[in-house]
Amino acid sequence: MSAQETQQTPGTPAPVHGHCDQRFAAVREAFTENFRERGELGAAVAVTVAGETVVDLWGGWADAARARPWERDTVVNVWSTTKGPVALCAHILADRGLLDFDAPVAAYWPEFAAEGKDKVLVRHLLSHRAGLSGLREPHTLQELYDWELTTARLAAMAPWWEPGTRSGYHALTYGFLVGEVVRRVSGLLPGAFLAREVTGPLGIDFTVGLPAGDAGRAADLVHAPAASRGEQAAVFSQPAPAAVAALTNPMVGAAQANTPGWRAAEIPAANGHGTARAVAALYGVFAGRGAYGGRRILSPRAAERVREGQGSCRDLVIGAGFEGETEIGLGLWLSGPQRSYGPNPRAFGHDGFGGSCGLADPETGVSLGYVMNRMGPRIADDPRKTALVDAVYRAL
Template sequence: MTEHETQVHGDCDPRFAAVRTAFEANFRERGELGAAVTVTLDGRTVVDLWGGWADAARERPWERDTLVNVWSTSKGPTALCAHLLADRGLLDFDAPVAVYWPEFAAAGKEQILVRHLLSHRAGLSGLREPHTLQQLCDWELTTRRLAAMEPWWAPGTQSGYHALTYGFLVGEVVRRVSGMLPGAFLEREVTGPLGIDFAIGLPEKDSGRAAELVHSPSASSSEQAAVFGQLAPAALAALANPVVGAAQANSPEWRAAEIPAANGHGTARAVAALYGIFAGRGSYDGRRVLSPEAAERVREGQGSCRDLVLGAGFDGETEVGLGLWLSGANGSYGPNPRAFGHDGFGGSCGLADPEAGVSLGYVMNRMGPHIADDPRKMELVDALYSAL
């Protein structure tokens, strides 16, 4: 190893050596700063690697228990909360949202179903009125504004990625049914009992373990303005109201807030475990979390289409299930079109493939420019499937 190579720590089953090779190459060839990757096969951990630096100054090594904000990879655990309630007969995905959240019926939203929230088809991709970061951290204000607003498009007809609003919409239904915000519900029902190191809203006691997010060199402000200027109003609301990035996500306010679509903090091990519940058809570590039917339902496709928010970033159509995206023709989660998962802004990923019996969690702190299918993630996914 030369002085410029990053030392990688952890364990890797020889069968999956290609994953280690790809992980090491991400540091050497793709600008990785600090990262971790975990793979489970039939519930057994076969890859658990980490390396690099937890900060831009390269003064804090990435440790086995380093946490990092995983952005929209958080949506999988948030969806899991809703599926737990549905599995217990407490939540009906085919019921109008207003059955559980009466105020939501305002502005023509009486017929929006719970399944529309889970599948990004509610027409509420972002708020219509300007919304600041401080306001985003205010659960009551944000959910009140969502309940009052008019949809951007006819609900149920097409998906439009609900980048930040997803967690408040699904999360408020979880709160109305369970009496708990999704972060507390997830901890009580899943992460606490199973010892999974993941939190929606990071406790202060764990803030010292959090990696610093770092933006890669990005386009100039004029180029960014030109891109935003071409977005349809529904997409602009989803992606830029408010604008959030590494600087905001490193703040104590963001870390402590409840933003279930975007501020889950965890290790790669934790992400692989949470998505492993779906890969294990509802079981994890020998314990049943969901019924097999409920675990299968998360990938119940709601119809392929050109997403109204993400359409420009993908060739052709995509399909989202009840909370997670199908691999489909894009191969985002490997060659099985029925594999599914979720990416996080800048690179992270959680993947589940019940047919192959695998789950993958990938987390990192140097954010790339991609909303999904970051090249580092795709190299790891390709390497995983080459070993199966």
């Protein structure tokens, strides 16, 4: 199938455009089936193998009214799939000897030592083990947009559990915690650091937040269908205070993410905007053992360290959404027995709330980016993503 080929499939709400190597025809079939069978509205998927793009497809609609087709350069908020690129920023600094993952966070951010957090390590931030899954005091959406206020409150608070003992998903706080360390070390917020060190040199269409000039090509997020709200409620019905704080303080969803305020803010755990092509490229740095597009971003040793497991457990925040235990490396989730990122248990990646995904598998050289605007009810392992991942591995 050539790079200019367009495929029209009966039952698909809009044509699917792009290219797909014949070997990966199963991915094209799964992508079109997502529209036909799984309620897809607008989406894109890209797959690279050893840095070569073998799948680059997009289709559907960029808005709920189905007035704007999803284009080749449509970008969309990818929620927590943003966390992979933010982790990459920290690993670049560590690779250069500027950041020690085994050092106390307070060595770089002295105010963080308050409330007995002087022994919390940088690795605890990356692996969601800092005990700071959400703020204790009420925190509004407008306050979340204030970097200085949010990081000051995190520095001043007491942990919900003993840091380092187990993971509890830091849904929104992760980006401020890791991001403030990046800022203290480099002088740049993670969005600017990523642009300077990775996306700018490699020409990757991904930003933390959305530049005002790109608003016209941004897809609108759409809430999960009403029939799925019960499942969504079950995901969020976690009784533990640490989980309530992580997932509801403040509560954010599609409506909030479509506003100019959200798009203009720096929320490195949740408001990265990009194409599937961009997500595949960023996770391709990990799949390429630190190299992508002819450039070395990380040393092979540093790239391998990303998936250094920090211990499996039932996560304190989202554990009820998974069967058995899960394990987080230094910034990304391992595929593990759940096969979240394919059959290789040491493949790794990150999902975004509602469906998006970035995947890296250094053993096969595969990276994948999947982005969409019709949010499903799950925090991770959306059936649309799973269908695409399974199709990739069937083709290998």
